[in-house]
Amino acid sequence: MILILSSDTRSDGAEYRQLLDHLAQLPKIKTRIHQEKGAQQTLIEIYLIGDTASLSPDAMESLPCVERVVRVSQEYRVLGRHKDDERPTHFEYNGVRFGQDNLNVFAGLCAVDTPEHVEAMMKALRDHGQVCTRMGAYKPRTSPYAFQGHGKACLPWVFELAGKYGIKVIAMEVTHESHVDEIRAALNETGNPTGVMLQIGTRNTQNFELLKIVGRQQEFPVLLKRGFGITLDESLNAAEYLASEGNRNVVFGLRGMKTNMGDPHRNLVDFAHVPVVRRLTRMPVCIDPSHSVGTRNRAPDGILEIFHATMQGVIAGANMILVDFHPAPAKALVDGPQALLMDELPLFLECVANARDAYEKNARLVGGAGRG
Numbered sequence: 001m002i003l004i005l006s007s008d009t010r011s012d013g014a015e016y017r018q019l020l021d022h023l024a025q026l027p028k029i030k031t032r033i034h035q036e037k038g039a040q041q042t043l044i045e046i047y048l049i050g051d052t053a054s055l056s057p058d059a060m061e062s063l064p065c066v067e068r069v070v071r072v073s074q075e076y077r078v079l080g081r082h083k084d085d086e087r088p089t090h091f092e093y094n095g096v097r098f099g100q101d102n103l104n105v106f107a108g109l110c111a112v113d114t115p116e117h118v119e120a121m122m123k124a125l126r127d128h129g130q131v132c133t134r135m136g137a138y139k140p141r142t143s144p145y146a147f148q149g150h151g152k153a154c155l156p157w158v159f160e161l162a163g164k165y166g167i168k169v170i171a172m173e174v175t176h177e178s179h180v181d182e183i184r185a186a187l188n189e190t191g192n193p194t195g196v197m198l199q200i201g202t203r204n205t206q207n208f209e210l211l212k213i214v215g216r217q218q219e220f221p222v223l224l225k226r227g228f229g230i231t232l233d234e235s236l237n238a239a240e241y242l243a244s245e246g247n248r249n250v251v252f253g254l255r256g257m258k259t260n261m262g263d264p265h266r267n268l269v270d271f272a273h274v275p276v277v278r279r280l281t282r283m284p285v286c287i288d289p290s291h292s293v294g295t296r297n298r299a300p301d302g303i304l305e306i307f308h309a310t311m312q313g314v315i316a317g318a319n320m321i322l323v324d325f326h327p328a329p330a331k332a333l334v335d336g337p338q339a340l341l342m343d344e345l346p347l348f349l350e351c352v353a354n355a356r357d358a359y360e361k362n363a364r365l366v367g368g369a370g371r372g
């Protein structure tokens with residue numbers, strides 16, 4: 001059960017204290033307090049965990065400070081959609097809105113390599129009106145002998161270049177808690193020229209200790225990639241780990257499943273799950289066509305299979321696209337063969353816009369489906 005407190009509740013007020021004292025006396029019930037700090041006010045929600053079946057929602061609603069009560073009927077307590085649950089399906093970070101009702105493109109390098117390539121990428125994005133990108137500094141690789149990413153050494157110049165070209169959010173994978181500290185330090189050192197969305201990769205979806213650490217900070221939003229060999233429910237529970245620790249600014253990423261049933265694609269594309277994740281949770285849903293498809297094969301209609309998969313995800317209602325580009329794929333240190341080329345960027349963005357228009361038209365036609 002979730003108690004949503006009225007927006008004028010003060011955490012140092014007498015009524016609030018009275019409420020907490022009352023809750024502390026309820027048998028077999030534990031409380032967990034979530035505070036959402038906004039620009040104007042701090043919203044407080046109290047999660048009641050344990051034997052809540054015996055509690056009457058009406059009685060709880062009459063307690064001091066309580067505005068609304070949501071009875072949690074299923075898993076994903078914080079991030080899930082529940083009956084009569086009017087909690088938001090969006091959040092804002094560094095001036096960019098992430099919601100189930102909009103779409104952001106994160107085109108960029110799989111792995112940061114040279115300042116020249118990073119700058120060419122950022123400039124192309126700026127020239128095409130983009131404010132988000134992907135840039136991997138810490139790369140989890142299958143082989144210990146493969147390039148592992150430049151790590152913290154590249155962060156200052158990557159952030160400065162992002163600031164120079166008006167990039168507001170960089171999706172960047174972290175595989176260890178020290179990476180979060182390094183990112184925070186580099187942003188501070190360079191005067192916060194940009195923002196970072198921390199990415200948890202598919203190999204770490206169930207790294208629960210990493211999830212807890214990343215969930216405990218509320219400074220950076222998180223993109224959690226679906227685990228490539230676990231159920232959707234298990235991956236959604238992994239997202240819930242982040243939220244249960246305090247960070248609910250989470251985007252859920254579909255990136256294909258590891259099975260040879262997907263051959264000749266790198267992974268079996270799972271974008272039919274976009275509407276499923278939107279139905280079960282309040283998270284915006286990201287698709288990663290590059291790591292799903294993994295090749296630059298072109299269909300007989302002349303359209304790259306990566307474009308096709310992207311448009312399939314967008315017409316299904318995706319809210320974010322993470323996609324590999326590279327100015328010189330032959331020189332890329334990671335995933336060159338699946339990278340799109342700089343001169344394909346405007347085409348890609350136009351195809352995405354067409355697919356988004358088609359989705360919005362369909363949602364309006366069928367009615368209500370686009371409410372988000």
Ligand code: PEP
Nearest residue numbers: 136201202203225255291
């Ligand atoms: C990536 O996006 O760079 C990546 C490694 O993706 P995934 O974790 O989905 O394999």
Ligand code: MN
Nearest residue numbers: 110291334335
């Ligand atoms: Mn990659």
